[in-house]
Amino acid sequence: MAQKKKVVAKVFRQDEIATDIYDMWIETDLAKDAKPGQFISVYPKNKATLLPRPISICEVNEEKTMLRIVYRVAGQGTAEFSGYHTGGEITILGTLGNGFSTEKADGKRVFLMGGGIGVPPMLQLAKELKFRGKAQSVSAILGYRNELFLCDDFKSYADLYVATEDGSSGSKGTVMDAIRENDLKGDIIMACGPMPMLRAIKKFAEDNGMEAYISLEERMACGVGACLGCVCTTKEVDHHSHVKNARICTDGPVYDAKEVMI
Amino acid sequence: MNTKVTIAGVEFKNPVMTASGTFGSGMEYGEFVDLNKLGAVVTKGVANVPWPGNPTPRVAETYGGMLNAIGLQNPGIEVFVERDLEFLKQYDTKVIVNVCGKSIEDYVEVVERLSDEAVDMLEINVSCPNVKEGAIAFGQNAKALSEITAEIKKKAKQPVIMKLSPNVTDITEMAKAAEAAGADALSLINTITGMKIDIHRRAFALANKTGGMSGPAIKPVAVRMVYQVANAVNIPIIGMGGIANAEDAIEFIMAGATAVSIGAMNFINPYATVETVEGIEKFMQEKGIADINEIIGCVK
Numbered sequence: 001m002a003q004k005k006k007v008v009a010k011v012f013r014q015d016e017i018a019t020d021i022y023d024m025w026i027e028t029d030l031a032k033d034a035k036p037g038q039f040i041s042v043y044p045k046n047k048a049t050l051l052p053r054p055i056s057i058c059e060v061n062e063e064k065t066m067l068r069i070v071y072r073v074a075g076q077g078t079a080e081f082s083g084y085h086t087g088g089e090i091t092i093l094g095t096l097g098n099g100f101s102t103e104k105a106d107g108k109r110v111f112l113m114g115g116g117i118g119v120p121p122m123l124q125l126a127k128e129l130k131f132r133g134k135a136q137s138v139s140a141i142l143g144y145r146n147e148l149f150l151c152d153d154f155k156s157y158a159d160l161y162v163a164t165e166d167g168s169s170g171s172k173g174t175v176m177d178a179i180r181e182n183d184l185k186g187d188i189i190m191a192c193g194p195m196p197m198l199r200a201i202k203k204f205a206e207d208n209g210m211e212a213y214i215s216l217e218e219r220m221a222c223g224v225g226a227c228l229g230c231v232c233t234t235k236e237v238d239h240h241s242h243v244k245n246a247r248i249c250t251d252g253p254v255y256d257a258k259e260v261m262i
Numbered sequence: 263m264n265t266k267v268t269i270a271g272v273e274f275k276n277p278v279m280t281a282s283g284t285f286g287s288g289m290e291y292g293e294f295v296d297l298n299k300l301g302a303v304v305t306k307g308v309a310n311v312p313w314p315g316n317p318t319p320r321v322a323e324t325y326g327g328m329l330n331a332i333g334l335q336n337p338g339i340e341v342f343v344e345r346d347l348e349f350l351k352q353y354d355t356k357v358i359v360n361v362c363g364k365s366i367e368d369y370v371e372v373v374e375r376l377s378d379e380a381v382d383m384l385e386i387n388v389s390c391p392n393v394k395e396g397a398i399a400f401g402q403n404a405k406a407l408s409e410i411t412a413e414i415k416k417k418a419k420q421p422v423i424m425k426l427s428p429n430v431t432d433i434t435e436m437a438k439a440a441e442a443a444g445a446d447a448l449s450l451i452n453t454i455t456g457m458k459i460d461i462h463r464r465a466f467a468l469a470n471k472t473g474g475m476s477g478p479a480i481k482p483v484a485v486r487m488v489y490q491v492a493n494a495v496n497i498p499i500i501g502m503g504g505i506a507n508a509e510d511a512i513e514f515i516m517a518g519a520t521a522v523s524i525g526a527m528n529f530i531n532p533y534a535t536v537e538t539v540e541g542i543e544k545f546m547q548e549k550g551i552a553d554i555n556e557i558i559g560c561v562k
Contacts, residue, residue, distance in 0.1 A: 004293050006532055043530065050477060050530045051323045093532070219319040221328060222529040226290040227283070228306075228335045229321035242337035243314040250290070 004224060005030065006043075006093040011084045012066055018149040020073040021117075022082045023058075026090055031067045034060050035099035036125035037192070037215055037254045040067065041223040043091040044077040052093055053077045054220050054249070056192070058120035058150075059127065067094075070120035070150065096223055097253045100125050100190050100213060106134040108187035111210075112158060113175050113201060115143040115193025119150055121215060125190060126157035139184055143175040143197065176200050186210060190254075195262060202257040212257035218248045225250030233261040263546055264553040265539075267301070267520050269498045270421035270446035272382050274301035274356055274521060277554060278511065278539045281502045281525030282307055282360035282385060282425070283332065284476075285535075287346035288353070294532035299539055301521060302356035305346060307387045309362050310371040312338035322458045322467035327477025327504065328526055329456050331470035333393055334362050339375050347379055356382040358423065362390060366413050377419040384420050386410070389427030389452035391474045401427040401452075404439035411443035421446035423500065426491075429455050433487050434494035441495045449500035449523070450491060451484045476526040478504045485517050492518020492559050506534065508541020518559035 009028035017023045030040065034057050041052030059068035073082050084090055102125070110129060114122040119142050129138050140158035142151065146166045154160050162170030163178040171178040175197060178184075191201050192215035205212035218230035231245040236259065238246040246252065246260075265276040279302040285291055288303045297303060315335025322329045336342070342359075350357050359381050363369035373384060388401035388410060400410045411424055424440040426433060428451040437448055453474025458467035484503020492499055501519025504526070505511050511522045527534040542554070551557060 004532075006294070047478070048325050049323060050326065050526075051321075051328060052530070219321050221321045221330065221526075222284075222290070222532075224290045224293070224532065226286040227321070227330070227529060228315065228332050229318075229330060231315070231318060231320070231335070240337075241312075241335060242341050243312045243335060245314055245335055 004093065004096065006091065008089050008091050011086055011088045011090050013086050014082075014084055016082070017070070018147045021070065021149050022073065023068065023070045024081070024084065025061075026067045026069065026092065027065060028067055028092065029065070030092065030094045031060050031064045034067060034095045036102070036128055037099035037121055038095045038097045039253065040069065040092045040094035041096060042077070042081060043093070044080050045091070046076065046080055049076045049080070051221055052223055053081075054096070054223055056121035056215070057095070057124060059124050072117045093223060096249060098251065100254050102128050102132050104211070104213065105129055105188055105190070108136055109185060110135045110138045111179070111184065111186040111189045112138060112140045113142075113189055113191035113193065113197075114140070115175060115197040116145065118191070118193030118197070118215070121192050122190070123150060123153055126154055130157040139186065141175045141178050141184070143178070143193065144169070174200070176204060189213070191215065199262055202262060205257055213254050214257050214260070215253045216248050216255060216260065216262070217253065220249050223249050235259050235261060263543065264555070265543060265546070267554060269500070269520055270383070272356060272421060276301045276539050276542065277515065277521040278535055278542070279358065279500065279521055279523040280304050280528065280535060281523035282387065284525040284528045287349060289349055291528060291532055291535070295536040297353045297355050299536050300355045302358050302382070303350060304358040304385055304523060305360055306336060307334045307360040307362035307390065308336045308339055308342045308372060309334065310339055310368045310375075312336065312341070317469040319467065319469055322473065324456065324458060324475060324477070324479065326479035327475055329458055329468060329473035329475050330453070331468045331473035333470065334390055336362070339372050343375070343379055347381070351380055358383040358385050360385045360387050360425070362387040366410050369410065369414055370417050373414055373418050381420055383423055384418055385423040385425050385449055386414055387425050387452075389425050391427070391429060391453060391455045391472065398427055398429070401436065402430050404435050407436055408439040408443040411440050411445050415444040423447040423449050425452055426450040427452050428483060428487055434490050437491040437495045441497050445497060447498045447500065448491060448495065449502065451487050451503045454480055454483065476504065478506050478527070480504045481510060485513055488514055488519050489517040505538070506531075508538045508545055511538050511542060512545055512557070515554070515558055516561045520558055
C-alpha cells in the first residue's frame with residue numbers, strides 16, 4: 001500500500017451538481033495509488049473546525065493525476081470546501097482505507113449499490129470493473145431522495161437502475177425496491193450508503209446466498225487508525241483491537257457484510 | 263545547544279512526547295514522522311485485560327477542539343507487550359507506557375507485568391473521564407490518589423508518572439497528594455469533561471453523553487494548571503493540553519513543564535511532533551538559549 005501523506009493540492013474545478021452536492025476535481029499525486037472505495041481526509045482552513053473531513057474518492061482521471069470527490073454540504077467544514085475555486089489550495093490526507101477489491105467480482109453478476117452520498121464511491125468501482133472486464137455483468141443500483149446526480153457518469157460503465165423516495169425517477173422507494181421491481185439477479189453486492197440501506201443489503205445478501213461488501217461510515221478524528229474513534233463491531237476478534245472493534249478508517253471502510261454487526 | 267531533559271533519572275533527547283491515546287503505540291504515525299526524533303512515545307492506555315471501549319459515536323468536533331469518549335479500548339497487556347513494545351524496540355526513543363485499570367489490583371497487575379520489559383517510565387492514568395469505574399475515581403479524591411500512588415510505587419520497577427485530571431476544584435491538592443505518596447513525576451492535564459448536543463436530532467453528539475475535551479481551545483486552562491502545580495510541588499511535570507506547535511510547547515515549558523506532549527494536534531497535523539522538536543531548536547537558536555533547562559519555569 002502506498003504511504004499516506006498530508007499534502008496541499010490544487011483545486012482543478014468545482015461545480016454544484018445538485019442541491020448542496022458538490023463535485024470537485026483535485027490535482028494531486030495521491031491519485032496515483034488511489035483505489036475505489038478509499039477516501040481522503042480534507043482539512044478545513046478555519047482553525048475553529050480542526051478535524052479532517054473524510055470524503056470518499058469518486059473518480060480518478062485516466063492519467064492518475066487528479067482525484068474527484070463528490071460530497072454533500074453537511075456542516076461548517078464542507079460549507080468551506082464548497083467555496084473553493086479553480087486554482088485554490090486544498091489540504092488533504094490520503095489515500096486512506098482499504099477500498100473494494102475488484103478481483104472479487106470476476107466471473108460474477110455484480111450489483112453496485114449506492115444510496116445518497118454513498119453513490120459517489122461506486123463510480124470509480126464501476127469504471128475499474130468495466131476496464132477489468134472480468135465481471136459477468138455490472139448493474140449500478142442507485143437510490144436518491146429525489147434529486148439525481150452522477151447517473152449519466154454510471155451509464156458508460158454499468159446497467160443503470162434508479163430508485164427515488166418520491167418516485168420522481170425510476171422505482172419509487174429504495175434500492176431494494178429497484179431490485180425487486182426490475183427482478184434483478186446477482187452474485188455479489190458492493191455497496192455504500194446510509195446504515196438502514198446497508199442493513200437491508202446485509203439481510204438481502206444472507207437471504208439470497210450472495211456475497212456483500214459494504215462501506216461503513218463513522219465519526220472520525222485521526223483517519224489513520226491511531227485514535228480508535230471510528231470503530232465498528234465485528235463478528236470475530238480482529239487482528240488489531242482484539243476486542244471486536246475494528247477501525248473503520250484503517251481496517252475498513254469496506255467490510256464483508258457477514259463480518260460486521262450493524 | 264542542549265535540548266536534553268531529565269525526569270526521574272531518565273534522560274530524554276528532547277522534551278517532546280506524544281499524549282497517551284492520540285498516537286497509538288507509534289505505528290500509525292511512524293508513516294509520517296521519524297519516531298527516533300521524539301523525546302518519548304507515550305502509548306495508548308493499556309489494562310490487564312482487553313477493554314472494548316464505549317459505543318460510537320466516540321468523537322465530536324467542538325470549537326477549536328474536540329470531545330472524545332473512546333473509553334480506553336485496548337487489547338490488554340499481553341498483546342501490548344508482544345506487539346506494541348516489540349515494535350517500539352526498533353526505535354531510539356524512550357517508551358512511556360500509560361496504564362489504566364478499574365481497581366488498584368488491575369493497575370498493579372499491569373505494572374508488575376512490565377517490570378522486566380523495555381519500558382522507561384510508567385504513566386498512571388487516574389484521570390480518564392470516559393470510563394465508569396476506576397480511572398478518574400482515583401484522580402478526583404486526594405486520599406484515593408495517594409493510596410493508588412503508594413501501592414503502585416511499591417511494585418513498580420520503573421519511575422512512576424501520575425497523570426492528573428483537570429476536573430477537580432484544586433489541582434495542586436492532587437499534585438501534592440501524588441508527590442507525598444512517592445510519585446516521581448506528574449503529567450497534566452488529561453481532558454476536560456464536556457458535552458455536545460445535536461439540536462437537529464435532539465441527541466447527544468457522543469454515545470457516552472459526555473466526553474473529554476482536548477485541542478487548542480483548552481490550552482490556557484492547561485498552561486494555568488501546569489504553572490500552579492509547578493509552584494506547588496518539587497517533582498517534574500510533563501505538560502499537555504492543546505499544544506499545536508513549538509510556541510505552545512515553549513509556553514508550557516516556561517510555565518514549569520520539563521517536557522510536553524502533543525495530543526489531539528496529531529490528528530490535525532500528523533507531523534506536529536517532529537515540527538515541534540524542530541521549532542523548539544529554532545527558537546533556542548534565535549533567542550540564544552544554550553540549554554532548554556534554562557527556560558523551564560522561567561516565568562514566575
